[in-house]
Amino acid sequence: MATRTTRANRTARKNKQPLFDGADWTFDTLRVVYDAIEEVARKDLELDFYTNQIEIISSEQMLDAYSSIGMPLMYRHWSFGKHFVSNEVHYRKGAMGLAYEIVINSDPCISYCMEENTMAMQTLVMAHAAFGHNHFFKTNHLFRQWTDAAGILDYLEYARGFIARCEERHGVSEVERVIDAAHALMPHGVFRYRRPRSPSLREERERRKERREYEEQTVSYLWSTVPGSEHSAKADAEMRERKRELHLPEENLLYFLEHYSPVLRPWQREVLRIIRNIAQYFYPQKQTKLMNEGCATFVHFHIVNALHEKGLITDGALLEILHSHTNVIFQPDFDDPRFSGINPYALGFAMMRDIQRICQTPEEEDREWFPDIAGSKDWKGVLKEAWANYRDESFIQQFLSPAVIRQFHMFAVSDNADDPYYTVTGIHDERGFRKVREVFAQNHDLSTLEPYIQVVDVDLLGDRQLKLQHTRRNGISLDEEQKESTIAHLRTLWGYEVKMEEVAA
Amino acid sequence: MGHFVDRRLNPKDKSLGNRRRFLKRVRSHVKKAVDEAVRTRGIADTDSGEEVVVPADSIAEPSFRHSRKAGRRDYASTGNKSYQAGDKIKKPPSGEGGDGGKEGSDSGEGEDDFLFVLSRDEFLDLFFEDMELPNLVKRGLKQIEVTKPFRAGFSITGSPSNINVERTMRNALGRRLALKRPKDLEVRALREEIFKMEKISKPTQEQRLELSVLHELLEDLLRRQKVISYIDPLDVRYNYFEMRPEPRERAVMFCLMDVSASMGEREKDLAKRFFVLLHLFLSRRYKSVDLVFVRHTHNAKEVDEETFFYARETGGTVVSTALVEARQIIEDRYPASEWNIYIAQASDGENYSGDSKKCVQILNEELMKDCQYFAYVEIVDEAEAEFLNSEENGIELWREYRRVAGRWPNFAMKRIARPGDIYPVFRELFAKKTAEDNGH
Numbered sequence: 026m027a028t029r030t031t032r033a034n035r036t037a038r039k040n041k042q043p044l045f046d047g048a049d050w051t052f053d054t055l056r057v058v059y060d061a062i063e064e065v066a067r068k069d070l071e072l073d074f075y076t077n078q079i080e081i082i083s084s085e086q087m088l089d090a091y092s093s094i095g096m097p098l099m100y101r102h103w104s105f106g107k108h109f110v111s112n113e114v115h116y117r118k119g120a121m122g123l124a125y126e127i128v129i130n131s132d133p134c135i136s137y138c139m140e141e142n143t144m145a146m147q148t149l150v151m152a153h154a155a156f157g158h159n160h161f162f163k164t165n166h167l168f169r170q171w172t173d174a175a176g177i178l179d180y181l182e183y184a185r186g187f188i189a190r191c192e193e194r195h196g197v198s199e200v201e202r203v204i205d206a207a208h209a210l211m212p213h214g215v216f217r218y219r220r221p222r223s224p225s226l227r228e229e230r231e232r233r234k235e236r237r238e239y240e241e242q243t244v245s246y247l248w249s250t251v252p253g254s255e256h257s258a259k260a261d262a263e264m265r266e267r268k269r270e271l272h273l274p275e276e277n278l279l280y281f282l283e284h285y286s287p288v289l290r291p292w293q294r295e296v297l298r299i300i301r302n303i304a305q306y307f308y309p310q311k312q313t314k315l316m317n318e319g320c321a322t323f324v325h326f327h328i329v330n331a332l333h334e335k336g337l338i339t340d341g342a343l344l345e346i347l348h349s350h351t352n353v354i355f356q357p358d359f360d361d362p363r364f365s366g367i368n369p370y371a372l373g374f375a376m377m378r379d380i381q382r383i384c385q386t387p388e389e390e391d392r393e394w395f396p397d398i399a400g401s402k403d404w405k406g407v408l409k410e411a412w413a414n415y416r417d418e419s420f421i422q423q424f425l426s427p428a429v430i431r432q433f434h435m436f437a438v439s440d441n442a443d444d445p446y447y448t449v450t451g452i453h454d455e456r457g458f459r460k461v462r463e464v465f466a467q468n469h470d471l472s473t474l475e476p477y478i479q480v481v482d483v484d485l486l487g488d489r490q491l492k493l494q495h496t497r498r499n500g501i502s503l504d505e506e507q508k509e510s511t512i513a514h515l516r517t518l519w520g521y522e523v524k525m526e527e528v529a530a
Numbered sequence: 531m532g533h534f535v536d537r538r539l540n541p542k543d544k545s546l547g548n549r550r551r552f553l554k555r556v557r558s559h560v561k562k563a564v565d566e567a568v569r570t571r572g573i574a575d576t577d578s579g580e581e582v583v584v585p586a587d588s589i590a591e592p593s594f595r596h597s598r599k600a601g602r603r604d605y606a607s608t609g610n611k612s613y614q615a616g617d618k619i620k621k622p623p624s625g626e627g628g629d630g631g632k633e634g635s636d637s638g639e640g641e642d643d644f645l646f647v648l649s650r651d652e653f654l655d656l657f658f659e660d661m662e663l664p665n666l667v668k669r670g671l672k673q674i675e676v677t678k679p680f681r682a683g684f685s686i687t688g689s690p691s692n693i694n695v696e697r698t699m700r701n702a703l704g705r706r707l708a709l710k711r712p713k714d715l716e717v718r719a720l721r722e723e724i725f726k727m728e729k730i731s732k733p734t735q736e737q738r739l740e741l742s743v744l745h746e747l748l749e750d751l752l753r754r755q756k757v758i759s760y761i762d763p764l765d766v767r768y769n770y771f772e773m774r775p776e777p778r779e780r781a782v783m784f785c786l787m788d789v790s791a792s793m794g795e796r797e798k799d800l801a802k803r804f805f806v807l808l809h810l811f812l813s814r815r816y817k818s819v820d821l822v823f824v825r826h827t828h829n830a831k832e833v834d835e836e837t838f839f840y841a842r843e844t845g846g847t848v849v850s851t852a853l854v855e856a857r858q859i860i861e862d863r864y865p866a867s868e869w870n871i872y873i874a875q876a877s878d879g880e881n882y883s884g885d886s887k888k889c890v891q892i893l894n895e896e897l898m899k900d901c902q903y904f905a906y907v908e909i910v911d912e913a914e915a916e917f918l919n920s921e922e923n924g925i926e927l928w929r930e931y932r933r934v935a936g937r938w939p940n941f942a943m944k945r946i947a948r949p950g951d952i953y954p955v956f957r958e959l960f961a962k963k964t965a966e967d968n969g970h
Contacts, residue, residue, distance in 0.1 A: 052534055059532045077532035086537065089545045104591055106552030109545040110646035133533070140538055155532065197551070209593050358609020367608065436610040438619065441602045446618035452610050465606040476594045495594070501601030503594055510592035 043339045044332075048143040055079070058148050058337075059155075065331045066156040070324065071405060074159040075134040075174060079151065082137050087127070088112055090137060094307070095127045097135065098181045100188035100299070102204050125349075128154035130162040130310070132174040145342035149349060152328040157321025164413045165316070167309035177306060183229070184299040191292050203293050206514035207279060207300040213478055214279030214301040215308045236291040264482065274479040274494070278515070279304070281480050287489060288520030297518070312471050315417045319373015323408070326350060326374070356433060367468075372433070376420070379429050380407055390427055417469035425462045427453075437464040442500075476503055478525075489521040498530045553652065556589060560648065564656050583645050654810070679771035688768025701765035711758040712751040720748050781870040781902075782820040783812055784856050785838065788877040790827040790847040797909040801876035802839055804907055804952050808874055809835070811960070822859055828882070830855035849881045849927060850888040857896055866900035873897065874905045879927050886930040898938045905959050906931055906943040 044061060045054045059079070066072045082090070092109030093099035125146055128136040136154040138147055162168050173180070192200045207214070268274075275281045279301040283294045310317065329350075333343045356371035357363040383391045384404035392399040398407050411420060429435075436452040437460055451460030467473055482492040493515075495503055508525065515523045553560060563583065613619070648656075684697055727733070727741045785805050789798065812819050823838035824830055827845030830852040856873060864871060881889075898904065908928055928943070935941045944955045 052536070055534055056532075059534075063532065078535060079532055080535040080537045082537045082540075086540065092545050092548065101547045101551065103548065103551035103555045103589075106545060106548030106550070107589055109549055110552060114646050137537075201551070205591075208591055212593055356608055358611075359607040360609065360611075364609075367606075433608040434610040435606055435608055436613055437604055437606045439602065439604050440621075442598075442600045445621055447621060449613045449615055449617040449619065450604065451615055452613055454615075457615055461606055464604040467604065468606055474596075476596055478594055497601070499602045501603060502597045504597040507592045507595050510590065511594050514592070 042336075043342075044337050045144045045342070046339060048145070050142070050144040050147050054144060055147060055151075058144075059151055061332060061335075061337050062148070062152050062156060062328055065328045066152075066160075066324070069331060070156075070327060071409075072156055072160040072324070073164055074156060075132045075163050077155040077159065078133040078135045079155055080135060080137050081140050083140050084116075087137065087139055088116060090127055096129065096181055097178070098185055100185045100204075101192075102208075103201065104205075104208060126150040126154045128158045129177075130158075130168060130172055130174055130306075131177050132163075134159040134162065134174070143345065145338070145345040146349065148332070148338065148342065149325055149329060149346045152325035153321045156328065157324030158317060160324065161313070161317050161320045161412055164409070165309070165313060165416075166414055167312060167416055171309050172306050180302065184303070187295060187299065191296065195292065200296065202517060203296050204300065206517045207297050209511045209514040210278045210282075210518075211300060211304045212475055214277060214297075214304040216277050216280070216305065217308075217472070233291070233295055236294070239291075264484075267485065268482065271483065271485075273483075274481045276477070276479045277301070278478065278480060278493075282515075282518045285483070285485070286519050287485065289518065293518075309416075312416045312418070315367075315369040315373045315469060316412065316415065316420050317373075318369045319377050320412050322350070322354060322370050322374040323377040326378075358434075372429075375429050375432060376424055376426075377408060377411075379426050380404060380411065380424060382428075383426065394426060395424075418466045418471075421462065421466040421469055425465060427458045430458055430461055435461050435465065437461045473498060491515070491519050491521065491523045493523065493525040495525060495527045496530050497527055500529070502527055552589075553648075559583070560656055563648075564653060677773045677775050680774050682770050682772035684767045685770040686767065688770065692768045692771075694767045694769050697767035698761065698765050701767065702761045705762060705765060706758065706760070709758045710754075711760075712755050717748070717751050717755065720744065720751065724748060780868060781872065782822060782864045783808075784822045784824060784859070784871070784873040785809070786830075786852045786856060786873065786875040787823075787825045787838070788827075788847060788849065788852075788880075789825045789843050790880075791844045792847055792880040793878050793909070797878045800909045800946055800949065800952065801907070803949060804876055804946065804956065805874070806839065807952060807956055811956075820864070822856075824852050824855050824859070826852035826855070832859060847880050847882055848885050849877060850885050850892060853889055853892045853897060857892065860897075860900060871901040872903045872905075873901050874907070876907045876909060877927065879908045879910065879925050881927045883926070886927045889927070890930045890934055893934050893941075894937065898934065898941065902940060904938075904941045906941070907955065908943065908945045910945050910947050912947050 044058050059077075066074070088109065090097065091112050092105045094105075099105065125142055126136050126138050128134065134155065136150070136158075138150050138154075142150060162174060168174070188200060188204075271281075271285055279297050282289070283297040283301065286294070289297070329338065329343065329346050332338045333340075338346075354368070354371040354374050356368045380398070381404040383395055383399050384401050384407055387395075387399035401407065411424065415423065430453045434453055436457070437450045438447040439450045440447050450464070451457030453461065477496045477498070479494050479496075480491065481494045483489065503525075512523050512525060684694055724741065724744050727737060727744065730737060733741065785808065787801050787805065793801070809821065812821065821835070822832060823835060824832050825838055825843070826847075826849070827843060828848045828851065829845075832855065833841070852875070860866060860869075860871060893904070931941075931943055935943055942959055944959060946952055946955055
């Protein structure tokens with residue numbers, strides 16, 4: 026760190042020329058700085074990352090990228106247009122700044138940097154995205170297990186082409202209807218616990234062909250001529266049988282509809298599959314927001330300081346970077362008008378810096394809370410192990426230390442809808458640490474944040490009513506209005522009656 | 531290794547398709563906003579486009595979400611000042627959107643109405659949607675044809691300006707390869723070799739022999755280069771254009787406006803707004819429509835656009851002078867046999883006593899049979915508008931014009947009392963009348 030500069034470093038700085046001076050950047054300076062960053066990342070931090078592809082884009086293009094959930098290519102849909110116009114209005118009014126970069130979990134890892142950035146900012150952005158995020162994407166177990174970095178761009182290209190062809194063949198509004206419905210179910214279009222093997226692009230195409238051939242060979246109203254079951258005595262056994270056949274209960278609604286909906290045509294099933302795959306691709310990002318940003322912020326902070334110590338960037342550039350860095354990790358208090366929840370950059374960065382501190386200069390309390398790592402000196406190893414094997418919820422559960430809880434003055438409150446008061450259940454004191462940590466971890470657990478909904482039964486040979494079940498946790502029910510309109514979408518895809526029951530956990 | 535890619539020159543507006551889809555989806559709201567805009571401001575200053583507010587629920591993207599109104603949940607937050615465990619904090623009265631340690635975890639987007647800005651082009655497109663100059667292709671248009679050049683392949687003759695370089699060079703290259711024309715590089719290499727040999731002051735017998743062989747070789751190469759030209763007239767190709775006839779709409783629009791003293795600022799303003807709208811509409815829809823501006827007091831004058839809209843003049847009111855002037859211009863420049871003629875007239879209805887009869891005469895006997903469509907707009911007081919709520923009532927000019935309207939189906943007249951009327955009246959006058967046309 027800059028404050029811990031040794032005399033040796035200080036002399037080194039005098040001997041070295043800074044890599045750049047002033048605000049303007051050129052591709053040559055970018056390359057030189059990139060190489061310097063890469064050396065720190067590889068030799069010092071020993072990061073593991075995909076090959077980088079850094080693309081310079083203009084602010085308009087950044088707005089474009091924003092509206093298609095950050096992906097460089099996306100199928101067309103009005104909702105992206107909606108996000109685009111709303112972002113545009115905010116941006117033009119000055120209410121919103123654009124991100125300095127967007128990074129994509131792909132191999133090679135693509136980061137977009139804005140042309141407006143100064144050279145100092147480009148340095149920060151490269152260290153942050155091209156090395157911090159990149160390392161996280163490549164090593165974190167969720168990403169490794171659930172996403173195909175190498176295939177995602179091809180897949181999106183395929184998805185866009187496929188949906189465009191569907192629009193040509195079946196009309197824009199027909200395709201829009203299916204996408205609208207599928208988007209509504211997107212949060213429930215992911216596998217949380219198992220992952221089916223993902224087919225390659227070629228296999229995808231072949232499967233689609235097979236489906237079409239199958240469709241041509243079979244007559245769809247065959248279904249309606251099958252005689253219904255006569256005896257209700259066997260009903261129970263039958264229900265068990267069909268549940269087994271349909272792999273019920275099933276929590277991935279889009280998967281279930283894709284495979285078992287009685288009314289969808291093959292192209293519609295394929296559209297559902299595409300949207301389901303995209304939802305699955307983003308699922309790890311939703312679970313690791315704090316870790317991912319924390320990792321990237323920690324990495325850029327370490328790298329720019331290392332560059333400064335080596336004398337490769339000027340004091341001015343460092344100050345500019347730190348200014349930006351400080352803004353990014355700003356955490357307003359709960360009663361501040363700027364407060365909008367926990368800033369994942371702030372907490373992630375603070376926790377990772379704290380891990381570094383615990384490893385290097387632990388105090389008595391740390392030895393008690395983290396006997397494994399306190400004083401181990403190997404902070405790089407500990408951090409890399411954490412980056413690879415945790416997600417937000419488990420990371421907080423494992424590593425949120427009393428020191429950080431104190432630093433942020435954290436507290437936990439309990440909110441009962443019937444009670445006119447919130448109750449404070451824990452603060453940053455000896456008795457409250459564990460409670461705060463537990464609540465905090467829970468707040469980052471997607472499985473408690475998102476409603477738990479399953480398909481529990483469907484009688485394909487009978488009235489074909491689709492039965493869903495929402496499991497209420499802590500008495501939290503679904504938003505009625507949203508529920509009704511989402512079920513309307515579900516009905517479009519299922520084609521028959523859809524029922525939702527809510528049960529207590 | 532990192533790769534750098536400069537994407538700044540890539541096409542932007544990747545979202546344009548999405549934006550169009552979105553606009554289509556919120557069409558009804560957009561149209562309402564456009565109507566509202568015209569009611570409240572002049573169309574001439576539409577440079578900025580228009581803000582559109584769409585209620586959030588019509589473009590909602592629903593999903594299963596947790597209700598905020600039920601159940602028990604725990605939050606963790608930051609910045610504790612004085613709370614101790616067990617403290618009770620009063621909830622903010624509204625219940626929703628409170629910031630008492632609440633985390634906006636699953637609310638996603640705000641529930642506010644959605645606001646965005648239409649670009650000028652999008653605005654005008656919607657603004658003039660479904661409007662058409664009536665009867666535009668009725669008369670004599672099929673005969674009027676313009677010939678236009680169209681690309682039609684390549685030819686071996688043509689003017690030098692039409693040479694297709696790529697084709698020509700490709701042919702030349704093929705021919706040179708086929709006939710084995712020596713390359714300039716070969717010749718140069720050989721020359722250099724000869725030059726080197728010649729520099730040797732006392733060449734041996736062998737070297738002399740070699741030199742003479744080289745000389746012969748060079749001569750041969752040069753000869754072949756001369757015989758086989760680099761570009762032969764045979765190689766040359768020209769872009770070929772075919773002249774194709776194209777039917778063209780020839781139409782002229784006359785804008786007649788009363789600018790006399792009886793037209794107060796308000797009346798003039800309304801009339802101008804009407805014409806500005808008309809002008810915008812015409813210049814947007816029809817690239818080939820001529821515009822003629824005539825303004826009159828007690829005498830009429832043809833003026834340019836700028837003068838028509840912005841210059842001031844005062845005097846008495848003789849409406850017929852404008853019609854006479856229009857007729858004169860038609861005679862001079864726009865023979866009715868070749869042009870579709872449209873006339874729009876705006877006035878406050880005041881006229882020199884007895885002149886209205888003359889107007890009717892001119893219209894009945896000359897103008898109406900020559901023109902495709904005549905639109906008359908009368909600017910009236912708001913108080914008057916109440917009073918004159920029936921089409922039958924009116925002062926002299928209006929009453930006389932009613933007779934014309936009764937006789938000629940292509941004569942239309944409307945009243946305008948406030949800026950809000952302009953757009954509806956305008957739409958009425960120029961709405962696509964397909965059903966009616968088919969009926970005739």
